[in-house]
Amino acid sequence: MPRRSWLLCLILFLLTHRAFPLATQPLKVGLVLDRGGKDDKSFNASAFRGATRAQKELTIHLKVLECSSDSAFVPSIRTFAQHGYDLIIGIGFVQKSAIEAVAKQFPNLSFLLIDAPSTLPNIRSIIFQEHEGSYLVGTIAALTSKTKSVGFIGGMDIPLIRRFELGYRTGAQSVSSLVKILTHYVGSSSEAWRDPARAKELALLQFSKGVDVVFCAAGSSCLGVFDAAEERKKFAIGVDSNQNWVKPGTILTSMVKGVDQAVFDSIRLKLRGSFTGGTVHMGLKEDAISFSIDENNRKVLTPAVEQEALNIREQILNGLIKVPDYYHLNKPLSTPK
Amino acid sequence: MNHSPLIEFKKVSKRYGSISANDQVSFAIYPRTFHGIIGENGAGKSTIMKILYGLIKPDSGEIFHNGHQVVFKTPQEAIQAGIGMVHQHFMLVPTLSVWENVILGLEPNRFHIDQSSAISRIASLQNDFGFNLNLSAPVESLSLGEQQQVEILKLLYREARILILDEPTAVLTPQEVTVLFDKLTSLKEQGKTIVVISHKLKEILNYTQTVTVMRSGKVIATKETIDLTEEDLSQLIMGRERSPLRKRKLFPVNTQPVLKLHQLSTSTKSAHKLNNINLDLYPGRILGIAGIEGQGQQELVDVLCQVEPFTGTALLFDTPLNATSAYSKRQAGFSLIPPDRQKEGLILNFSNADNFILGHQDEDRFRKHGFLSPYQIRQFSQTLMDRFDVRPANPTLPARALSGGNQQKLLIARETSSEVKFLLACHPTRGVDIGSIEFIHSHFLHLAEKGASILLISSDLDELLTLTDSIAVIREGTIVFESATSNLTLKELGLWMTGAKT
Amino acid sequence: MDDWSKDVKQLLSVTLALLVSLILVVLLLFLMGEDLTSLTEALKYTFFNRFGLGYTLFYTTPLIFTGLSVALCFHAGLFNIGAEGQLLWGALSVVALAKAFPNLPAGLALPLAFSVSAIAGGIWGFLPGYFKARRGTHEVITTILLNFIALSCVNYFILYPFKNPESQSAETSVMPAGYQLHTLWFPTTPVNASLAVAIAIALAVYVFLFRTSFGFELRTMGQSPRAAVFSGVSLQKRTLAVFVMSGALAGLVATNDILGNEHKLIEGFSPGYGFTGIAVALLARNHPIGIIFSSFLFGSLQNFSRELEFFTQNISKDVSLIVQAVIIILVSTRDFWQRKKQI
DSSP: OHHHHHHHHHHHHHHHHHHSOOOSOOOEEEEEEOTTOTTSSSHHHHHHHHHHHHHHHHOOEEEEEEOSSGGGHHHHHHHHHHTTOSEEEEESGGGHHHHHHHHHHOTTSEEEEESSOOOOTTEEEEEEOHHHHHHHHHHHHHHHOSSSEEEEEEEEOSHHHHHHHHHHHHHHHHHOTTOEEEEEEEESSGGGGGOHHHHHHHHHHHHHTTOOEEEEESGGGHHHHHHHHHHHTOEEEEEESOOTTTSTTTEEEEEEEOHHHHHHHHHHHHHHTOOOOEEEEEOTTTTOEEEOOOTTTTTTSOHHHHHHHHHHHHHHHHTSSOOOOGGGOOSOOOOOO | OOSOOSEEEEEEEEEETTEEEEEEEEEEEOTTOEEEEEEOTTSSHHHHHHHHTTSSOOSEEEEEETTEEEOOSSHHHHHHTTEEEEOSSOOOOTTSBHHHHHHTTOOSSSSOOOHHHHHHHHHHHHHHHTOOOOTTSBGGGSOHHHHHHHHHHHHHHTTOSEEEEESTTTTOOHHHHHHHHHHHHHHHHTTOEEEEEEOOHHHHHHHOSEEEEEETTEEEEEEEGGGOOHHHHHHHHHSSOOOOOOOOOOOOOOOSOSEEEEEEEEOSOOTTOOOSEEEEEOTTOEEEEEOSTTSSHHHHHHHHTTSSOEEEEEEETTEEGGGSOHHHHHHTTEEEEOSOIIIIIOOTTSBHHHHHHTTTTTOGGGEETTEEOHHHHHHHHHHHHHHTTOSSOOTTSBGGGSOHHHHHHHHHHHHTTSOOSEEEEESTTTTOOHHHHHHHHHHHHHHHHTTOEEEEEOSOHHHHHHHOSEEEEEETTEEEEEEEGGGOOHHHHHHHHHTSOO | OOOHHHHHHHHHHHHHHHHHHHHHHHHHHHHTTOOTHHHHHHHIIIIISHHHHHHHHHHHHHHHHHHHHHHHHHHTTOOOOTHHHHHHHHHHHHHHHHHHSTTOOHHHHHHHHHHHHHHHHHHHHHHHHHIIIIIOOOHHHHHHHHHHHHHHHHHHHHHTTTBOTTOSSSBBOOOOGGGOOOOSSSTTSOOOTHHHHHHHHHHHHHHHHHHSHHHHHHHHHHHOHHHHHHTTOOHHHHHHHHHHHHHHHHHTHHIIIIIIIISSOBTTOOSSHHHHHHHHHHHTTTOHHHHHHHHHHHHHHHHHHHHHHHHOSSOOHHHHHHHHHHHHHHHHHHHHHHHHHHO
């Protein structure tokens, strides 16, 4: 064992010493993850994937900082700015004010903000059309459900997640108006993203009321939902990243948000000099929102259901189906019992 | 006694900063003897024994055991070599039984204790050495004298051949003291070597064969006890002659009591709640409270210090106790020498100077521009330390650095520095060396001559008999007996205290 | 009262511990295959340029407040684990004040905000003091539980009545300009005037503890409650008072983080200032002036570990946390070394 770790150190040593001296000034990209960290198997993991892909394929200098508290965003972002990073990426709506604060002080640097709109000229903000993907997985859930009863578990109760819920609800009900939809939120504070125990409890509650497919949009709390589904032999639907591999056979599909693609694309734009500010919406059309099929869920997602889902996708793209967007909804959603 | 010494110290020294606790200490302890070590507090008696026992590491010097040089790094090593020590404060677990306390630390097996064989071994020890303890009784149910026997039993169980006892009589009644020394003498007769650290002349003179006298860290003399008189010994200890207590000029009679307790009782669930106490104390008089420890003395102090609720009447300076505050009481001339000077009277971690203002911290004489003035406080304490001969007279040292006697002098200096009308003095000379005792006693007389009333709670019956005008005996929370001191003998007091006389 | 040789000795041993820590960090960097310039860069960005020093000082400020808060209680023999809850109320009260009087000029708003945060913290500190003094409930239990209550209550206000409707994050709206303290000496860093306030208060606490009879009584009661009672001190009144003062000190954290930096209250804005304050106080042996320095040490560690993470390739957040922990252990272990010699 000790010999092994020495070997590891040696390898690390050699690797880094060979990788370090880069003569030309590469594009410097700083990525600030939120509290989930790069191993959250979901949202942050996706951003990290996109950034490391860019590091490999586009030869940029990449530095990733993880933040242990919400008060660490500004210092981290500002550290990047202070060191002249060309592009600084903030992941998650929670970083909005932090990114904006620093962007104002460093108007010559470029910033990328995921999941929240911004009007500053040097911030490119990317909003995903989550409601479209949620509509799709809503239909998949309703079509797969034997009990005709599906569930939704949201993380923190905020408009972003309401947007998921509304899409999902509409999608499920489009299959049949008789489909029952149960909705719960893990909480109203940001702890809701990190509370798998509570999420599991909610999932078990929904299963006990007859739900057999549940869609979870709650960050790392979802791991609790997956656990519950595996235990009760029900289905769960993953979110943000392709999470099918987390529990093969239990995870019906995942509503994939192309954060990795968005991050990669923005870095490439910056590299080519065509990076612009402003808010960009990315949805089904840009292939930035999709549902995942791979060997892990091949057996559980039936071809018939898949075909139906693809049909609906076409109809949304054609404009035949209009998916309601919570952000453009004036009246509040009827609160679930 | 011509055989070779069992223990021999050769030029053992130990310094703490600028203070020499032991300075070139050399003397020998011979086997099968009763050896006394006497000296004032801070003379280095305990230090030299703790060095032997492996508790303190000496700076220099050698120790020989049976002619071989030894260095015990821990008490365990000393015990292995047959040396055992009983500390001034017992090291017993109150909730465990006697036999459990005896074998504690020597359990042969970590997970299993052979109760019956342990008990039978201890029982045969009791037989051999003439002890008579109930082995299965919890230690907390024993008297202090019995607890001490448990400590001795512990050492015998560990097959100690040398028994060192540090101030063994500090907590005992006169009767218990006799029992203890008889027991120790018989142990000596059975082949043990006994070393007793004490500062009480009578104990040393009556029981030991050899005595080593220490003063300021040095050995002054090691002599056969039989050759010494009380006067010789006290001269060796103090380095000067003992001056007899002078006669007090009695303060004129005044019929208005300073303190009046009438049918005073406490209601808390403590073991020795006070029951119908009636006491009157007049100006310029000294009233003694005698009693075995824990008979309600603490409760009486607590009532007078207003930390214990009570029923009945308690008038101090004609004011009901519950109608006054601790602060205004002090302003009116109330002074206190609490039973535990280290925990209740002084703050050992504070400097001597800070200790001098404890209880007077609100007085303007210590302030400048509204803030406490370290300079003024130091000046004040320097004056008092010089006047009361507190040594070392350095106001910036922490009170911890003073010996027990000097701590007590500091406390008395503070409590009597402003005008005293009533002094509650609890064990004012406990653990205090002879020189300081003289000083304290004569100071008390001086206060009484000026009209202060003193309520003296003490377990030292000699002290009570020499100082007081009258003595009340307290037992189980009740005053069982009160009499003018001139009619009393030591023996009679002892009988009242133990309940043999009711 | 003060023993200078002891202080010098203490300073020396801290320096020694820091040197040992530095060697350990170098070793770690070497083993992780890092360039050693990362260390010098990280040090530079912690102490030796305006940006770095500014952040270090910014992190120092709240720790001075909580360190003092904990230390004050320690002096009186009480253990305030509730600084975390007290500072939350302090923060909330500032936001509430800004909401109630949005148009106050800075000259009025800022002093008011300082007072209000102290008062709010003090009120929350009053509770454990009351329970301790009147009911004898142990303050460790009450302060821990009150932390949970404070967290839940303050979160409620952040999420509902004071929520910024524009934002999806759990945060309040930005306070009006009158309530914003700005950086003076370190542009682009959030260090602000509350640092000066913190240092001034540390000095004031020193004077209070060592030059007033009230402080003397607190220290007496911390050393020996019975001695305090016998010398005429009312433990109940003092317990209440010290907890209120302690809470007020913790409440002032808001002036640095809310008035000085975010200008709004974000859920979870305190990364455990109240708990770090315990370590800060212990390291300084509860000496108010020492707390300024131990806060600076902890503040610079917080900054240093982020900078180290930034300048290295393989040192992640977790590794830099380990570095931070090792340094803290080494620095506080010097007590252990000294104690052992004393026996």
